[in-house]
Amino acid sequence: MTHLFCTLLAIAAFAALALSMKRHQRDLAGRTLTARETSLARAGGWSLIAVILAVDVAVFGFGYALVAWAGQLTMGAWFNVAWLCWKTAPSRKGR
Amino acid sequence: MKEGLRQSMALLHTWTGLLLGWLLFAMFATGTSAYFQDEITRWMQPEITGSADPVASAEGAVRFLQRTAPDAVSWYISPPNSRSATTQVYWQPGDGKKPARRGETSAVLDQSGKEVSTRETRGGFFLYRFHFDLHYMPVIWARYLVGVAAMFMLVAILSGIITHKKIFTDFFMLRFGKGQRSWLDAHNVTAVIALPFHLMITFTGLVTLAVLYMPWGIAANYAQTSTYQEAVFGKTEEVARSGQPAPLAALGPVMQSASAHWGGKRVGYLRVTNPGDTTAMISVTRAPEGAIGSRGEEVTFNGVTGKPVGQSMAKGAALATESVMIGLHAGRFAEYGLRWLYFLSGLGGTIMVGSGLVLWTVKRRTKLPDPSRPHFGFRLVEKLNIATIAGFPAGIAAYFLANRLLPLDLAERADHEINSLFLTWLAVFVWALVRPSARAWPEMLGLVAVLFAAVPLVNAFTTARGLPASLLAGDWLFVSFDLVMLALAAGFAKGAHKATRKRVEAPRTTRRKPQEAMTA
Numbered sequence: 001m002t003h004l005f006c007t008l009l010a011i012a013a014f015a016a017l018a019l020s021m022k023r024h025q026r027d028l029a030g031r032t033l034t035a036r037e038t039s040l041a042r043a044g045g046w047s048l049i050a051v052i053l054a055v056d057v058a059v060f061g062f063g064y065a066l067v068a069w070a071g072q073l074t075m076g077a078w079f080n081v082a083w084l085c086w087k088t089a090p091s092r093k094g095r
Numbered sequence: 096m097k098e099g100l101r102q103s104m105a106l107l108h109t110w111t112g113l114l115l116g117w118l119l120f121a122m123f124a125t126g127t128s129a130y131f132q133d134e135i136t137r138w139m140q141p142e143i144t145g146s147a148d149p150v151a152s153a154e155g156a157v158r159f160l161q162r163t164a165p166d167a168v169s170w171y172i173s174p175p176n177s178r179s180a181t182t183q184v185y186w187q188p189g190d191g192k193k194p195a196r197r198g199e200t201s202a203v204l205d206q207s208g209k210e211v212s213t214r215e216t217r218g219g220f221f222l223y224r225f226h227f228d229l230h231y232m233p234v235i236w237a238r239y240l241v242g243v244a245a246m247f248m249l250v251a252i253l254s255g256i257i258t259h260k261k262i263f264t265d266f267f268m269l270r271f272g273k274g275q276r277s278w279l280d281a282h283n284v285t286a287v288i289a290l291p292f293h294l295m296i297t298f299t300g301l302v303t304l305a306v307l308y309m310p311w312g313i314a315a316n317y318a319q320t321s322t323y324q325e326a327v328f329g330k331t332e333e334v335a336r337s338g339q340p341a342p343l344a345a346l347g348p349v350m351q352s353a354s355a356h357w358g359g360k361r362v363g364y365l366r367v368t369n370p371g372d373t374t375a376m377i378s379v380t381r382a383p384e385g386a387i388g389s390r391g392e393e394v395t396f397n398g399v400t401g402k403p404v405g406q407s408m409a410k411g412a413a414l415a416t417e418s419v420m421i422g423l424h425a426g427r428f429a430e431y432g433l434r435w436l437y438f439l440s441g442l443g444g445t446i447m448v449g450s451g452l453v454l455w456t457v458k459r460r461t462k463l464p465d466p467s468r469p470h471f472g473f474r475l476v477e478k479l480n481i482a483t484i485a486g487f488p489a490g491i492a493a494y495f496l497a498n499r500l501l502p503l504d505l506a507e508r509a510d511h512e513i514n515s516l517f518l519t520w521l522a523v524f525v526w527a528l529v530r531p532s533a534r535a536w537p538e539m540l541g542l543v544a545v546l547f548a549a550v551p552l553v554n555a556f557t558t559a560r561g562l563p564a565s566l567l568a569g570d571w572l573f574v575s576f577d578l579v580m581l582a583l584a585a586g587f588a589k590g591a592h593k594a595t596r597k598r599v600e601a602p603r604t605t606r607r608k609p610q611e612a613m614t615a
Contacts, residue, residue: 003432070291071436077288085269
């Protein structure tokens with residue numbers, strides 16, 4: 001259950017990090033973000049990543065938490081890649 | 096200078112990645128499956144259902160061993176754990192003779208100590224062993240070969256990081272339908288997103304066999320390997336039988352006592368020496384799921400009184416480091432949630448190796464002087480790519496299908512299952528050789544999709560544990576296995592579809608020969 005929860009947080013974390021990148025803003029938010037919003041998204045993303053580690057450490061203990069954290073972040077990042085890939089697919093734009 | 100470094104690293108990355116890339120693909124695929132080796136074994140032994148109590152099973156095993164091998168030097172009992180339902184036992188015969196076959200001194204038992212009757216299979220254990228022992232060749236050569244491949248992998252990862260210009264800006268970049276750029280994206284994304292996993296798994300993989308690859312440290316300090324073993328792990332003294340019979344202590348309290356010693360962690364296996372004698376000893380080893388680093392944590396009991404008499408020596412810093420690294424690699428400590436994360440990361444690694452292999456040909460195809468008649472090296476890589484990326488997964492699907500389809504009473508059945516893996520792989524290789532590559536790709540990827548899709552179907556027709564039945568029964572192991580097969584089938588079907596469409600789009604690329612475009 002912790003894994004699921006943390007993976008969901010990781011999805012949010014990487015979505016925020018993707019939002020903080022100029023090249024993905026139009027695809028994700030439909031517009032370019034202001035400088036303030038961009039830095040907010042970046043700070044939010046990194047903080048979430050730290051929060052996930054804190055949750056893992058609290059639940060599993062330090063060693064196990066590090067392994068779990070790496071795995072959850074990987075899944076979170078993957079989900080965002082897949083989502084961006086789907087949103088920017090030529091078939092959705094062209095036709 | 097900076098460009099010079101990057102270019103030389105790119106060269107290094109290309110060739111260390113390619114040379115043993117096909118072996119690495121097979122190693123990654125089987126290694127990934129090995130995270131679920133117990134579950135695969137259970138799927139491949141559909142006759143065994145339910146779960147079993149470890150203590151009752153250990154006591155059942157003692158009854159079996161007292162009947163079968165009362166005068167053995169030692170018994171080894173692995174009671175069922177959270178992931179299995181059977182007890183594995185093997186014994187060292189008392190007369191000192193080596194058994195002709197492994198099966199003569201081992202058995203798989205149910206909770207009551209009766210031998211289970213199930214189809215003969217090596218299950219997930221075979222895939223696990225293939226990961227580093229390969230097959231049809233001496234184990235020692237396989238391990239050296241695997242070690243060289245892993246070293247290449249490590250070099251490829253490190254040089255790849257240097258070569259990859261924009262790790263952070265391209266972090267989320269995956270664009271389909273752009274030819275070479277898409278393959279590069281796929282390779283980068285699979286590599287970067289699970290980079291901690293790839294680095295960890297490759298380095299710790301080398302550590303698991305480091306003593307084999309670098310024996311000189313031990314050779315320089317110890318006259319014999321056995322002296323080293325004693326110095327590091329402690330001495331196991333062999334005590335001769337006294338000849339006076341004495342009943343064996345009940346295993347239940349012994350297991351509870353050992354478990355309490357480890358703060359409630361589970362028992363992995365038990366070793367009973369000189370059973371039925373006054374000199375009997377019981378050694379209890381902790382289950383590897385107890386901690387990340389696990390290396391034979393053991394408590395020893397007097398075999399007659401059941402009183403604890405000793406425990407394994409504390410690990411030194413080096414051994415503790417090594418055992419944590421090996422633990423990280425094998426993931427035996429992981430419960431199901433983390434196990435799935437391991438599995439998915441491994442799947443990503445397999446895709447990384449596969450996409451890297453394809454990228455080699457995609458990059459070079461446009462630069463060929465005459466793309467319709469590529470030179471030998473290019474053709475070889477292309478054929479080997481088809482044979483491995485489609486052929487090896489096809490082999491694994493065939494292994495599962497053979498488990499369900501081969502006659503149950505076939506002699507050497509387990510070997511035939513394994514042979515069907517390699518025969519299928521060979522067949523795909525031959526197909527790749529005789530067909531034009533542009534056609535062989537979609538055909539073979541399609542074949543893999545069909546084979547994987549067939550696994551749940553055949554399972555439903557040959558056992559009572561098909562997907563609808565297992566869903567109703569809440570048999571999540573069988574449900575998950577079937578769903579993973581269907582997901583793999585969908586993935587390969589998508590791949591086959593893409594490979595077909597690529598040929599349709601071929602006329603757009605100007606350098607292609609019209610003849611090749613016509614085949615679309």
